[in-house]
Every structure is written in structure tokens, then in C-alpha cells.
Amino acid sequence: xxxxxxxxxxxxxxxxxxxxxxxxxxxxxxxxxxxxxxxxxxxxxxxxxxxxxxxxxxxxxxxxxxxxxxxxxxxxxxxxxxxxxx
Numbered sequence: 001x002x003x004x005x006x007x008x009x010x011x012x013x014x015x016x017x018x019x020x021x022x023x024x025x026x027x028x029x030x031x032x033x034x035x036x037x038x039x040x041x042x043x044x045x046x047x048x049x050x051x052x053x054x055x056x057x058x059x060x061x062x063x064x065x066x067x068x069x070x071x072x073x074x075x076x077x078x079x080x081x082x083x084x085x086x
Contacts, residue, residue, distance in 0.1 A: 023074075023075050023076040024050070024052055024057040024072075024074065024076055026047050026050070027042070028076055029047045029050065029057070029059050029061070029070070029076065030042040030043075030045040030046070030047055030061075032070070032072060032076045032079045033045045033047065033059075033061040033063070033068065033070055033079070033081055034063075035079070036070070036079045036080070036081045037061075037063055037068065037081055040063050040064075044063055044064065045061055045062070045063050046061065046062045047059050047060065047061050048060050048061075048062075052074070053074070054074070055073060055074050056071060056072065056073055056074055057071070057072055057073075057074060057076065058070065058071040058072075059071075061081060066083055066084075067083070067084040068081040068082060068083055068084060069081070069082050069084060070082075
């Protein structure tokens with residue numbers, strides 16, 4: 001393989017990795033949680049215990065006094081947040 005082709009492939013892999021990590025950043029997860037829960041701003045959401053897998057991400061979220069367990073695919077699409085019972 002030519003050197004320029006290897007560099008191009010490497011650049012694509014790095015760019016893809018960066019996009020995935022941005023989507024599952026704490027700010028991205030706050031936004032995804034707020035959207036899934038509804039009726040709150042992302043600034044009202046705190047996230048913790050972020051667990052990034054190869055194809056998924058899971059985290060805990062708190063919105064005011066309510067706590068949620070959330071999960072999603074690695075691009076933070078198809079978010080599911082379940083309110084924890086008190």
C-alpha cells in the first residue's frame with residue numbers, strides 16, 4: 001500500500017474516534033439525557049460513572065433530585081434513561 005493511502009486511512013480512523021469520544025463526552029451525555037428525560041436543560045443534568053464500551057456507553061444522571069440510569073450506542077443515538085426508584 002502506498003504511504004499516502006495509509007495516512008488517509010489513519011486520518012479517517014482518528015477522526016472517527018474523536019467524533020465518538022465527543023458524542024459521549026460529559027457535555028454530550030448531559031444533552032442526550034436532557035433530551036431523553038424532557039422538560040429540562042442540559043445544564044440541569046449532572047452525569048457520573050460513565051462506562052464506555054466498544055459499541056455502547058452507559059452512565060448515571062441526576063436531574064434535580066431524580067436519578068437515572070442511562071445507556072446508548074457509542075454515537076449516543078437511541079438513548080434510554082430509566083428513572084431509579086427512591
